[in-house]
Amino acid sequence: MSVDIHISEEAGVRYLHFSSDWVQGAMRVARPWALELDYTREMMACLLLHPDADWPRSALLIGLGAGSLTKFLHRHRPAARITVVEIEPAVVAAARQYFRLPEEDARFNIVIAEGAEFVAKAKKRYDLILVDGYDEDARTGMLDTLPFYAAARARLSDDGLLVTNLLSKRKDFRDSVARLRQAFDDRALAFPSCDSGNAVACAASGEPLSLPLEELKENALALKRETGLNLLPTVTRLARSKSCPGGILSL
Structure with a gap:
């Protein structure tokens, strides 16, 4: 893989592009640790399901982009060991130069590799696996396949979660969710699509999760106080959808 990296900036927000106008990542220059894009904020809804400050203890991120998810976890979950797998070295270089990527240390490392191959060969288990890997044509390659989801499940800890960014405007969005549910024995949930066209x-793996939406709302308020991240709109959209029968989120 080889991509042309382009950086643009408008109204205080810096953007990462791969050979096109397609936005691969963004950072508000005045708040480099905040999550600028709505789908990145929504990917952190996993913290509402495990609100303890010491979760996740370990996280695997597939796809670096502008490093938004990496920086958020690095800042707000200081006990977590974070591994990022990125296929393109130029993306890592851009994140370091333009997007305030933290220095690698004992709890944060970057591996240059293809994400699906890394997961298939990995021995370590993770509390959280975040998947956000697209090329310049919005293709995921092996990252949206049943073998990958099955391999990722095998790499999750007993209270582990996999969170993936899907493009809801793509025709195979429902197929993507079906593959995920098949790999996880129906223990998967798609949040209502964001305005951006992402979903x-x-x-989940391990013990079943069952949380009332009111508890999720309380967790969202606590997370907002702790980090500034406001996931109350996500909880509201879940409540209005048919994803949580009886007002209970079950995974």
């Missing part, structure tokens, strides 16, 4: 799906 976030979450799948």
Whole structure:
């Protein structure tokens, strides 16, 4: 893989592009640790399901982009060990130069590799696996396949979650969710689509999760106080959808 990296900036927001106008990442220059794009904020809804400050203890991120998710976890979950897998070295270089990517240290490392191959060969288990890997043509390659989802499930800890960014405007969006549910024995949930055309799906391993939406709302308020991230709109959209029968989110 080889991509042309382009950086643009408008109204205080810096953007990462791969050979096109397609936005691969963004950072508000005045708040480099905040999550600028709505789907990245929604991917952190996993923290509402495990609100303890010491979760996740380990996180695997597939796809670096502008490093938004990496920086958020690095800042707000200081006990977590974070591994990022990125296929393109130029993306890592751009994130370091333009997007305030933290220095690698004992709890944060970057691996240059193809994400699906890394997961298939990995031995370590993770509390959280975040998947956000697209090329310049919005293709995911092996990252949206049943073998990948099955391999990712095998790499999750007993209270592990997989969270993936799906493009809801693509024709195969429902097929993507079906593959995820098949790999996780139906323990998967797709959040209502964001305005951007992204949809976030979450799948769980280990003991079943069952949280009332009111508890999710309380967790969202606590997370907002702690980090500034406001996920109350996500909880509201879940309540209005048919994703949580009886007002209970079950995974």
